[in-house]
Amino acid sequence: MQYRKFQKIDVEVSPIGFGCMRFPVSDPKDESSICKEEAKKMLRKAIDGGVNYLDTAWMYHNFSSEDFVGEALQDGYREKVNLATKLPIWLVESEDDVMKYLDIQLGKLKTDHVDFYLVHGLDQERWDSVKKYNVLAKLEEARAMGKVKYLGFSFHDSYETFVDIIDGFDWDFYQIQFNYINTDYQAGMKGLKYAGEKGISAVIMEPMLGGKLANLTPQVEERISKERSQVEWALDFLWSQPEIAVVLSGMSTMEQVEGNLEYAGRWEERQLVEEDYEMLKGVKEVFDKMALVPCTKCNYCMPCPFGLNIPGIFEAYNQTASVSTSFALKTYAQYDVKADACRACRRCEKECPQHIEISEVMKKVVTAMAE
Ligand SMILES: NC(=O)c1ccc[n+]([C@@H]2O[C@H](COP(=O)([O-])OP(=O)(O)OC[C@H]3O[C@@H](n4cnc5c(N)ncnc54)[C@H](OP(=O)(O)O)[C@@H]3O)[C@@H](O)[C@H]2O)c1
Structure with missing residues (x-):
């Protein structure tokens, strides 16, 4: 497997990272019921196959993901990976909370440090909390103590807020929702380029829109070229962007792990060309129209006498x-x-x-x- 590079930091990563949010569960109503034996096999299979980036968080699998990942990384697996987890910023109510949550996470993950530590799910309101509670200085302190190596944030808000956050600190990396449908959504392609010009590489979440792009509706499927599978188109699109270091996949089955390992093994040969981008644009057009209602937000319908927006x-x-x-x-x-x-x-x-x-x-x- 050919590894990829972060622009700013000297770390080589596998093109695919394991998103630890969608492990198989025994009870679909209980996210914490991870099928541990199977999930451990999947995780170790991926690592044995070359995956060296794992992404978890405080609240994944109803607060069980970090505990499980800590267990699954015993027997020498911890040393083989870059481990990423995230500060639950919405719980932070004082400066001391930053170290408090990080220490709990290190305990759950059974490790003395996290390689990639993100402020979780930043939007404007949470960015205000980061500033209010001096979170970035606390994170620098944690780094000086060796508890974290690289600092980043994951993001869900507008492009403008993204720029504000990117410009607001000397980040090592960031994580956004991005795929060939979300090119103009949230940070989008513009955000990817903006950060890239500043030398900051991206970690990608929701590369398949949570699975939708692996299972297109028939109307959309008609438009996609059959030269590659739907999953390959989604991944190859991302691996063709030099600003992206690693693409997280929330794999739920061993079959998906095996498939994604295979695709990751040949990303270099599968860079998209102009016609591929055009084809995917066509897919996006249909996908967007499939958006349940073709509203263009022209506001001609407003104001509603009953107060609906x-x-x-x-x-x-x-x-x-x-x-x-x-x-x-x-x-x-x-x-x-x-x-x-x-x-x-x-x-x-x-x-x-x-x-x-x-x-x-x-x-x-x-x-x-x-x-
Ligand atoms: N920080 C944040 O705010 C945030 C938010 C979301 C995600 N994340 C992170 O980003 C990771 C990736 O996001 P995601 O889980 O939404 O990724 P995704 O790749 O968009 O969706 C994962 C789903 O894609 C399908 N899939 C993956 N590989 C496949 C394959 N080879 N063949 C067929 N289907 C395949 C599966 O769906 P089915 O099994 O249903 O078909 C799987 O559950 C997460 O796991 C998490 O670590 C972070």
Whole structure:
């Protein structure tokens, strides 16, 4: 397997990293019920096959991922990998909390240091907390003590906030949601380029949109070239971006581990060319249209006499298909007036240039957001 490099730091990483968030579980309703024997075999198979980057976090698998990873990395496996975990910034309420949580994590992971330590899931509000509680100085302190090696952050917010955070500290790396569908979403391609110009490489999460790009809907599948598998297109797209160091995959089966190891073994020969990008753009167009409602946020429908933010609610509804239900619920939670407040007066429908049957869609939103 040919390794890849971070621009700023002298570490070589496997093109695929193990995302420790989607191990097989015995009870689908209980994320903490990791099938430990199977998951340990998968993790060790990946490491034996050359994977040297593992990404876990405080809350994955209902707070069990770090404990499990610590156990699975016994017998000499810890020394073979770069271990990444994340500070649960939403729990930090004082400067002392930073070291407190890191020490608990080191205990769970059964190690004396974390190689890649990220501030978890930064958005504007959490970035404000980072500043308020002097988190970055505390992390530098932890680094001086040898508890962490490289400092980064994972991110879910707008491009503008991304730039603000990238410019706000001397980061070694960062982690974003990115794939051939999310090129203009959150940090997006623009963010990748911006950080790349500053010499900071990316770790990629959700390379397959949580599995959606490995299992395209028939309408979208029609548009994708059959020269490679869907999974290969998703991965090869990312491995063709020089700003990306490692692509995390949340593998759930041994078959996926084996498949991803095979693809990672040949990334260099599979760099995309212009026609491939054009083809994937076409796939994205259909995917985006498949977005459940073709709202363009023109706001012609507003204001709603019953107080609904129609484009905002539709954006959340589309995210159930294009991002994830949990993400969509977070967006939806911003709106005090929910879809069930629609009285089907249909005033908005007369205004909509896309001819969306808004009152009908609102009924679907009610169902989708209740699931
Ligand atoms: N910091 C953050 O805020 C954050 C957020 C999200 C993720 N992450 C990290 O990033 C990692 C990667 O994100 P992700 O788990 O969402 O990755 P992903 O690759 O987008 O989704 C993982 C899913 O893709 C499918 N898959 C993977 N390899 C496959 C293969 N060879 N063949 C067929 N299907 C395959 C599987 O879905 P099915 O088994 O369902 O088909 C798997 O569960 C996470 O595990 C986690 O470590 C971090």
